Amino acid sequence: MGLFTELKDSISRATDRLFSEQEPKRIGIYGPPNAGKTTLANRIARDWTGDAIGTESHIPHETRRARRKENVEIERNGKSVTIDIVDTPGVTTKVDYEEFTDEMEEDDAIRRSREATEGVAEAMHWLREDVDGVIYVLDSAEDPITQVNTMLIGIIESRDLPVLIFANKIDLDDSSVKRIEDAFPQHKTVPLSAKEGENMDEVYENIAEYFG
Amino acid sequence: MPTATNADDSDPADGIQIDLISGERMENMATMEKIRMILDGVHDGNIVILEEGLTPDEESRLIETTMAEINPEDFNGIEIETYPKSDSKDSSLLGRIMGGDGSEAKLTVIGPANRIETLHKDETLISALVSRS
Ligand SMILES: Nc1nc2c(ncn2[C@@H]2O[C@H](COP(=O)(O)OP(=O)(O)O)[C@@H](O)[C@H]2O)c(=O)[nH]1
Ligand SMILES: [Mg+2]
Numbered sequence: 001m002g003l004f005t006e007l008k009d010s011i012s013r014a015t016d017r018l019f020s021e022q023e024p025k026r027i028g029i030y031g032p033p034n035a036g037k038t039t040l041a042n043r044i045a046r047d048w049t050g051d052a053i054g055t056e057s058h059i060p061h062e063t064r065r066a067r068r069k070e071n072v073e074i075e076r077n078g079k080s081v082t083i084d085i086v087d088t089p090g091v092t093t094k095v096d097y098e099e100f101t102d103e104m105e106e107d108d109a110i111r112r113s114r115e116a117t118e119g120v121a122e123a124m125h126w127l128r129e130d131v132d133g134v135i136y137v138l139d140s141a142e143d144p145i146t147q148v149n150t151m152l153i154g155i156i157e158s159r160d161l162p163v164l165i166f167a168n169k170i171d172l173d174d175s176s177v178k179r180i181e182d183a184f185p186q187h188k189t190v191p192l193s194a195k196e197g198e199n200m201d202e203v204y205e206n207i208a209e210y211f212g
Numbered sequence: 213m214p215t216a217t218n219a220d221d222s223d224p225a226d227g228i229q230i231d232l233i234s235g236e237r238m239e240n241m242a243t244m245e246k247i248r249m250i251l252d253g254v255h256d257g258n259i260v261i262l263e264e265g266l267t268p269d270e271e272s273r274l275i276e277t278t279m280a281e282i283n284p285e286d287f288n289g290i291e292i293e294t295y296p297k298s299d300s301k302d303s304s305l306l307g308r309i310m311g312g313d314g315s316e317a318k319l320t321v322i323g324p325a326n327r328i329e330t331l332h333k334d335e336t337l338i339s340a341l342v343s344r345s
Contacts, residue, residue: 093275094289094325095282110284121279125271147293151271158268 024071024082025211028126030149030156031137033060033090036168039139040194041087043208045069047200054087063089064115066123076205081212086131089119091152112195127155133162133211140167140175140191144183153184164210165189166203171196214275228259228327235264243270247277254290254324265320267296275317289325294318 029037042052053069055062069085097113134156138144156163165184167177171193181189190206192199231253238246253260282289296318
């Protein structure tokens with residue numbers, strides 16, 4: 001009898017978990033190359049799971065394939081959200097393999113540029129099919145109004161995806177959060193430095209609030 | 213297609229060929245047909261001007277298809293720029309060329325990345341490009 005009760009209990013615990021808990025939300029980290037997407041994804045993964053997700057680099061297109069960190073549970077102010085973080089390559093409309101030839105052999109440069117184009121294509125496809133929300137990362141020391149940013153934000157809006165804009169690199173002297181707020185007034189902008197870990201409390205509050 | 217043709221597109225120094233594509237022509241095309249037409253033009257070295265622009269979904273598919281076609285030998289992608297249609301479009305050169313039916317749609321200019329460093333958000337530039345052909 002005892003065994004049966006125990007079994008029943010554990011089955012109901014398992015089904016509780018299966019049906020009552022939310023599926024993790026898949027949050028895509030998008031934005032132009034070099035904005036700090038991988039640095040941010042690594043910081044989030046390290047803060048909440050203890051390990052990193054990918055390589056950060058000053059060479060554009062270091063992240064050539066989307067990388068995923070699953071089941072990252074973020075808790076703030078009693079709100080909790082479980083997310084799968086997807087770090088994507090920076091979206092662009094062009095990839096010039098000569099950008100790589102300064103840093104490496106021709107064969108490697110060709111392979112890398114091919115991987116970069118595949119990665120961007122995949123990231124675009126995911127945006128249409130496979131993400132539940134978007135963190136759009138911008139380098140706040142750069143002009144936010146570019147064709148790619150405007151187009152991407154338009155694509156995200158047309159899919160009705162919740163989006164948070166992260167104004168990264170506020171540690172830099174010529175950072176301007178206001179320039180970003182003014183460019184995309186329809187969305188919430190959160191200032192941060194992913195590299196220095198500045199303002200991460202507000203970052204996590206917004207993630208828990210917005211995607212939870 | 214109302215194409216402003218330049219004699220020899222094998223020599224870029226001769227000038228720029230512009231494909232002007234009217235909203236009417238785009239109206240009955242499927243998304244992939246539009247994208248094929250745009251990228252075929254761009255592969256030929258042309259600048260493609262769309263009177264009615266693209267939807268966000270079409271833009272996303274254009275980026276995806278462009279990525280699939282990039283190769284180190286001869287194609288490194290596109291530049292794309294969108295311009296709101298000006299109120300005074302009837303008096304602009306482009307307005308005269310395209311006619312114009314009072315629609316609100318945006319104008320989109322797409323060209324091969326290796327031939328256009330940046331397309332400036334300046335209507336006079338498009339006019340200049342049009343008049344060069
Ligand atoms: N000053 C500063 N540099 C940053 C910050 N976040 C990222 N970076 C740097 O920006 C460069 C690109 O970062 P990465 O995360 O690879 O960018 P991604 O291409 O968007 O993934 C690297 O050299 C990072 O160290 C930041 O908050 N402040
Ligand atoms: Mg990266």
